[in-house]
Amino acid sequence: MASSAGDPLLPAERPHRRRFLPPSIRLKTSVWSELGGAVGDLGTYIPIVLALSLASHLDLGTTLIFTALYNFASGVLFGIPMPVQPMKSIAAVALSSAHLTVPQIMGAGIAVAAILLFLGATGLMTCLYRVLPLPVVRGVQLSQGLSFAFTAVKYIRYDQDFSRSSSASTSAERPLLGLDGLLLALAALLFILLTTGAGDDDDSAINAADGRAATRRRSCGRVPAALIVFAIGLVLCFVRDPSIFRGLRFGPAPLGLVKITWDDFKIGFWQAAVPQLPLSVLNSVIAVCKLSSDLFPEQAELSPARVSVSVGLMNLVGCWFGAMPCCHGAGGLAGQYRFGGRSGASVVFLAMGKLALGLVFGNSFVTILGEFPIGILGVMLLFSGVELAMASRDMGSKEESFVMLVCAGVSLTGSSAALGFIAGVVLHLLLRLREVDCGELVGRLRARRYTWLL
Numbered sequence: 001m002a003s004s005a006g007d008p009l010l011p012a013e014r015p016h017r018r019r020f021l022p023p024s025i026r027l028k029t030s031v032w033s034e035l036g037g038a039v040g041d042l043g044t045y046i047p048i049v050l051a052l053s054l055a056s057h058l059d060l061g062t063t064l065i066f067t068a069l070y071n072f073a074s075g076v077l078f079g080i081p082m083p084v085q086p087m088k089s090i091a092a093v094a095l096s097s098a099h100l101t102v103p104q105i106m107g108a109g110i111a112v113a114a115i116l117l118f119l120g121a122t123g124l125m126t127c128l129y130r131v132l133p134l135p136v137v138r139g140v141q142l143s144q145g146l147s148f149a150f151t152a153v154k155y156i157r158y159d160q161d162f163s164r165s166s167s168a169s170t171s172a173e174r175p176l177l178g179l180d181g182l183l184l185a186l187a188a189l190l191f192i193l194l195t196t197g198a199g200d201d202d203d204s205a206i207n208a209a210d211g212r213a214a215t216r217r218r219s220c221g222r223v224p225a226a227l228i229v230f231a232i233g234l235v236l237c238f239v240r241d242p243s244i245f246r247g248l249r250f251g252p253a254p255l256g257l258v259k260i261t262w263d264d265f266k267i268g269f270w271q272a273a274v275p276q277l278p279l280s281v282l283n284s285v286i287a288v289c290k291l292s293s294d295l296f297p298e299q300a301e302l303s304p305a306r307v308s309v310s311v312g313l314m315n316l317v318g319c320w321f322g323a324m325p326c327c328h329g330a331g332g333l334a335g336q337y338r339f340g341g342r343s344g345a346s347v348v349f350l351a352m353g354k355l356a357l358g359l360v361f362g363n364s365f366v367t368i369l370g371e372f373p374i375g376i377l378g379v380m381l382l383f384s385g386v387e388l389a390m391a392s393r394d395m396g397s398k399e400e401s402f403v404m405l406v407c408a409g410v411s412l413t414g415s416s417a418a419l420g421f422i423a424g425v426v427l428h429l430l431l432r433l434r435e436v437d438c439g440e441l442v443g444r445l446r447a448r449r450y451t452w453l454l
């Protein structure tokens with residue numbers, strides 16, 4: 001029987017209920033799936049923000065409010081779960097022996113933002129994206145993914161002290177039992193693994209299965225695993241230390257301009273902005289654009305210029321008010337996709353949560369995050385890192401895989417994406433040079449010289 005087009009109960013009519021929403025933030029899956037994706041990058045976000053708040057006296061309330069605004073704008077503008085993550089190199093320098101002050105951290109963020117805004121506005125970022133060999137991009141993605149995975153395993157196995165550093169501390173092994181014990185982390189890992197599988201439970205894979213197996217996989221795929229694990233972690237914060245109720249102060253942190261001197265700019269630029277720039281260009285712009293085309297092939301490819309300008313604009317505003325320097329990141333995008341994010345709605349949900357926390361608790365929310373089970377964050381970060389690393393599995397030849405692995409290896413051992421990038425580009429050019437016919441090239445040069453002499 002033909003269905004009536006005017007029946008409001010038909011599935012075909014459901015999208016019309018959300019006509020007031022921009023297409024970029026309309027749900028592509030279920031609300032629960034998008035909510036699960038919303039917390040997919042918190043395994044990276046929380047440790048760095050917590051460490052900067054405890055050790056460098058960064059105002060967490062201000063950072064929550066501004067990153068909420070960044071998340072909302074990114075979801076609307078890009079239409080994918082575009083993450084907003086800390087600038088990791090700046091955070092690493094700030095938490096190292098250099099101990100940068102808040103004005104110096106903000107100066108570094110503004111410097112990086114200005115350069116990325118220039119590269120995006122002039123089209124230079126797009127040119128770089130077009131000429132950069134794919135194996136080199138994959139090498140950067142592989143190194144970042146494995147770096148996240150290594151850090152995640154340390155978060156799971158060892159106790160952490162984020163008051164001194166955001167990097168994994170290996171001073172003492174995590175106890176087996178307890179509210180932040182190894183068994184809790186392993187239980188979270190097992191739960192996520194059983195509900196989400198290897199992360200490939202899309203419709204095509206499910207439909208290829210048979211009967212009850214397909215039904216089971218479809219049902220498990222609807223479980224917002226990351227959201228449930230994160231919610232359990234929040235509950236455990238209050239169970240671990242009920243006294244944090246007394247430390248909460250309601251109301252947003254007062255906004256004020258950060259006084260940044262010329263000396264702050266110079267110190268921030270040379271010590272933090274310079275090491276951050278290669279990572280921002282490679283991982284926050286180029287790798288993000290490439291990964292988005294892999295994960296969302298049905299959508300138009302992200303413009304490197306737009307992504308670069310986005311990073312520049314949000315930091316040129318937020319850093320003057322003391323918000324943590326932020327960028328987009330391939331790891332965050334992989335994590336949010338891995339846990340169910342498929343549209344801009346995912347990061348819009350995250351924006352609403354951050355904004356509510358920032359307005360209600362302000363900077364006092366750091367007392368809650370200080371009790372969050374780090375083992376659970378490690379589990380979430382592990383899946384995000386593996387998802388990002390798996391994007392490099394499409395190399396079509398041994399030569400491409402060779403370039404990718406050398407690039408990743410140099411990046412990991414040298415702790416620098418810039419070193420791996422340079423090594424990958426040089427290796428790629430040398431391999432291309434082997435294909436040049438030297439005899440034919442010499443013959444052409446001689447012919448041109450003879451013609452010029454005549």
